[in-house]
Amino acid sequence: MSSDTVSRPLLGEVVRDGARQILAAALRDDVAATVDEVHESGHRLLARNSLRAQR
Numbered sequence: 001m002s003s004d005t006v007s008r009p010l011l012g013e014v015v016r017d018g019a020r021q022i023l024a025a026a027l028r029d030d031v032a033a034t035v036d037e038v039h040e041s042g043h044r045l046l047a048r049n050s051l052r053a054q055r
Contacts (some may be wrong), residue, residue: 037045 035044035046039045
């Protein structure tokens, strides 16, 4: 078995993990920006639920 055969699945895993991390960070940033939006009346447009573990 060549090292190329072994490294391809590992490389794919690294790329997928990196993509997941980038998407998760983008989603966190998008949610944070949306939660921070305020209506002209001064009330937030969206309320975030607690980040505690589910029961």
